[in-house]
Amino acid sequence: MDRTKILLDENDMPKQWYNILADLPVEPPLNPATREPMNPKDLEPIFAKELIKQEISSERYITIPEEVREIYKLWRPSPLYRAHRLEKVLGTPARIYYKNEGVSPAGSHKPNTAIAQAYYNMKEGTERISTETGAGQWGSALSLSCNYFDIECKVYMVRSSYYQKPYRKSLINLWGANVVPSPSPDTQFGRKILEMYPDTTGSLGIAISEAIEDAALNDNTKYALGSVLNHTCLHQTVVGLETQKQFEMTEDYPDIVIGCCGGGSNLAGVSLPYIRDNIAGKTNIRIIAVEPSACPSLTGGKFEYDFGDMAQMTPLLKMYTLGSGFIPPAIHAGGLRYHGASPIVSKLVADKLMEARAYHQVEVFDAAVTFARSEGIAPAPESSHAIKAAIDEAIKCKQTGQEKTILFNLSGHGHFDMGSYDKYFSGDLSNE
Numbered sequence: 048m049d050r051t052k053i054l055l056d057e058n059d060m061p062k063q064w065y066n067i068l069a070d071l072p073v074e075p076p077l078n079p080a081t082r083e084p085m086n087p088k089d090l091e092p093i094f095a096k097e098l099i100k101q102e103i104s105s106e107r108y109i110t111i112p113e114e115v116r117e118i119y120k121l122w123r124p125s126p127l128y129r130a131h132r133l134e135k136v137l138g139t140p141a142r143i144y145y146k147n148e149g150v151s152p153a154g155s156h157k158p159n160t161a162i163a164q165a166y167y168n169m170k171e172g173t174e175r176i177s178t179e180t181g182a183g184q185w186g187s188a189l190s191l192s193c194n195y196f197d198i199e200c201k202v203y204m205v206r207s208s209y210y211q212k213p214y215r216k217s218l219i220n221l222w223g224a225n226v227v228p229s230p231s232p233d234t235q236f237g238r239k240i241l242e243m244y245p246d247t248t249g250s251l252g253i254a255i256s257e258a259i260e261d262a263a264l265n266d267n268t269k270y271a272l273g274s275v276l277n278h279t280c281l282h283q284t285v286v287g288l289e290t291q292k293q294f295e296m297t298e299d300y301p302d303i304v305i306g307c308c309g310g311g312s313n314l315a316g317v318s319l320p321y322i323r324d325n326i327a328g329k330t331n332i333r334i335i336a337v338e339p340s341a342c343p344s345l346t347g348g349k350f351e352y353d354f355g356d357m358a359q360m361t362p363l364l365k366m367y368t369l370g371s372g373f374i375p376p377a378i379h380a381g382g383l384r385y386h387g388a389s390p391i392v393s394k395l396v397a398d399k400l401m402e403a404r405a406y407h408q409v410e411v412f413d414a415a416v417t418f419a420r421s422e423g424i425a426p427a428p429e430s431s432h433a434i435k436a437a438i439d440e441a442i443k444c445k446q447t448g449q450e451k452t453i454l455f456n457l458s459g460h461g462h463f464d465m466g467s468y469d470k471y472f473s474g475d476l477s478n479e
């Protein structure tokens with residue numbers, strides 16, 4: 048009988064991350080004032096030096112520090128599942144596998160980079176880290192990580208989520224960070240916005256601006272970002288590298304690799320090791336990025352230099368973007384509501400090394416329910432975009448009789464998203 052769970056011994060966890068910049072250089076970030084490539088030194092007040100180094104490194108493999116691997120071992124290697132029950136429900140000859148990143152303490156892939164970022168900051172003497180969070184996934188992952196390295200953590204959480212999704216806020220508190228609704232009275236930018244728009248619901252753009260200001264004005268404080276940047280994609284490659292070892296324990300190997308895309312980090316994490324092999328001419332695996340139709344940067348945006356935030360304070364990044372002023376509708380996959388996409392993922396799509404597609408949220412929740420009722424796991428709405436694409440590919444296999452092997456990344460569980468599921472079942476979910 049084929050196995051259901053493919054488990055790797057913790058000593059077989061990868062010892063290095065894969066840096067795709069060695070095989071696929073991307074265009075550098077630009078200084079917004081001069082439009083010249085950024086001088087890495089200019090980023091030092093904001094980011095830990097080692098992370099800046101990794102951001103532009105062309106070394107193919109970067110060693111995962113032993114202290115980071117020790118913490119990874121709390122949940123890594125994460126299980127690779129063969130979705131036997133989903134295959135049966137779909138009646139497909141395809142073989143579907145998923146990597147379950149929902150088993151981390153924070154419930155998503157985000158601690159893979161949060162732990163590494165907190166570690167390098169600790170090494171460099173950072174006493175405090177500031178960050179923003181939308182629905183709270185990143186804030187909780189960073190709070191967990193700062194706790195392990197005795198770093199104070201300040202999270203600016205978008206005001207509407209702070210009040211509408213109080214349990215992620217509780218989780219951030221549980222691991223010891225200080226979380227405030229953004230805009231907050233704690234920064235100049237926050238005070239200015241509060242004065243102008245006292246009733247604002249806040250936005251990720253405002254929260255980013257507050258967190259960066261906090262790091263820029265406080266000597267003992269650095270800033271951390273949970274996605275988009277090259278070093279976040281680097282740290283997530285532990286996901287894809289593990290799956291390659293896990294597939295060695297089966298008779299199968301993926302023909303198709305799928306991930307959902309907000310900023311692009313979990314997609315990069317699961318797919319970059321396979322893209323490495325495609326670039327080397329060893330394999331010819333299809334890679335599919337899946338985004339919401341309501342925020343379609345890869346399928347509807349332009350590939351150009353743009354700001355990472357709404358206040359236009361960040362360096363300019365070459366990426367697929369809907370414009371830094373784009374405000375996406377309030378869809379339930381909060382983690383996918385970003386106007387841009389990682390420069391690495393953008394370059395892969397532009398060079399046709401990766402496909403991209405978009406789905407509406409109702410069809411995504413249909414797929415989530417099919418998955419929950421077959422495999423048992425309640426998926427995050429973000430991850431359900433990848434599930435939808437995997438189901439569509441499996442149905443295509445049924446129509447054509449092809450026995451393909453499909454791998455998707457289950458980036459997180461949906462235990463904090465039950466309000467969204469309630470809306471879906473009461474028919475209140477709109478198809479923006």
Ligand SMILES: *Cc1c(COP(=O)(O)O)cnc(C)c1O
Binds near residue numbers: 184383427459460
């Ligand atoms: C944050 C998040 C995402 C989106 O971020 P990426 O950087 O695009 O991976 C996807 N899934 C889950 C569960 C998340 O928490």
